[in-house]
Amino acid sequence: MNPASARAESDGLILFIGGGNMGRSLVGGLxxxxxxAARIVAVDPSQEARDALAADWGIGTAPDAAAVLPDAALVMLAVKPQVMKPVCESLAAAFPPQAVAVSIAAGITTTQLDxxxxxxxAVVRAMPNTPALLGAGATGLFANARVTPAQRALADTxxxxxxxxxxxxxxxHMDLVTALSGSGPAYVFLLAEAMQAAAQRLGLPPEAARVLAAQTCLGAGRMLTESGEDAGALRQRVTxxxxxxxxxxESFARDGFSGIVARAIEAAAHRxxxxxxxxxx
Structure with a gap:
């Protein structure tokens, strides 16, 4: 790597293509x-989105990438999978050789992006999930062979x-990451929704059921991440x-709970x- 490329990777712009919820959460976290803030620029065709990003975080914004793309060290592709191809093709001619592209679009491979x-x-494929909006996300990442250690560290940052x-x-394994952690928050929400509804049917007041179900999910999640023990051990401890x-x-087991979860994750990975x-x- 030449010195100019090294400086670009460590000091160049972090450029966001797309200013939606995930892009906003990443900007806020950074x-x-x-x-x-001077190192971050967001590109979005919506004036409203650009104004909100500038007002909330003090970063630079632009309606298109032409003027800022040459100075980018990392280009975060935060757009929907359905529009990823035309967005990338619009960047291709001016994409800087020193930059790493990071995509958070489900299902789009590094080969396609390249x-x-x-x-x-240099392309990194990442799959964050919606708790990233609260700084509690889980992200799976894969780098193609052209990604340097410095670029990998920048994507990590x-x-x-x-x-x-x-x-x-x-x-x-990335489709499995999408199915597990990318889609996973919805599974937890579904479980909390079902717990709350069951408690209400049995007579618990709605607000009490909501608070207790939500806090139970939060507490169990913290035990999983902070205790150092695996889920099976924790389950046994409280049983x-x-x-x-x-x-x-035992009621879950009779109804095939593990099989239901396995088939759901398989369906998400297939999608x-x-x-x-x-x-x-």
Whole structure:
């Protein structure tokens, strides 16, 4: 790596293509962790979105990437999978050789992104989830062979600003990450919704049911992340023989709970692969 490229990776702009919820959360996380606002630029065709980003975070904004793209060290592609190809193709001719592209679009592979950006690009595929909006996200990441250690560290900095990142050695696992942690918050919401509804049907006041279900999910999640023990051990610890928890877990087992979850994750992973195929080459 030449010195100019090294400086670009460490000091160049962090450029966001797309100023939606996930882009906003990443910008906010970076600012909170000390990244200078002057180093961040967001590109979005919506004047309203640009004004909000500038007002909230003090970053630079632009309606298109032409003027700022040459100075980028990292280009965060925060747009929907359905429009990723034309967005990348619009950047390809001027995409700077020193920059790493980071995509957070479900189902779009690094091979597709590299081709759409003109070929020979350093590309990271990332799958964050919606708790990133609160700084509690879980992100799976995969880097193609052109990504340098410095570029990987920069991608770590950006995605790490909103939670925990896990690097994968095989891109084949990314659809499973999408199915597990990318879509996973909805599974927890569904469980909380079902718990709340069941308690209400049995006579608990709605607000009490809502608060208790939500706090139970929060507390269980903190135990999973802070205790250092795996989920199975924690489950066993709170299950007294012959007690109420055992009765509930046995009911789950009779109804095939594990199989239901497995089939749901398989369906989500399959849909991720379909999105990739639909996006084309």
């Amino acid at each position: 600012i909170a962790r000390g990244t200078p 081709a759409w950006l003109g070929g020979g690009r 950006v995605l790490g600003a909103v939670g925990v990142g896990v690097w994968l050695d095989s891109e084949a 007294s023989p012959g007690g109420t928890t055992q009765a509930a877990l 991720g692969a379909e999105l990739s195929a639909q996006a084309g080459r």
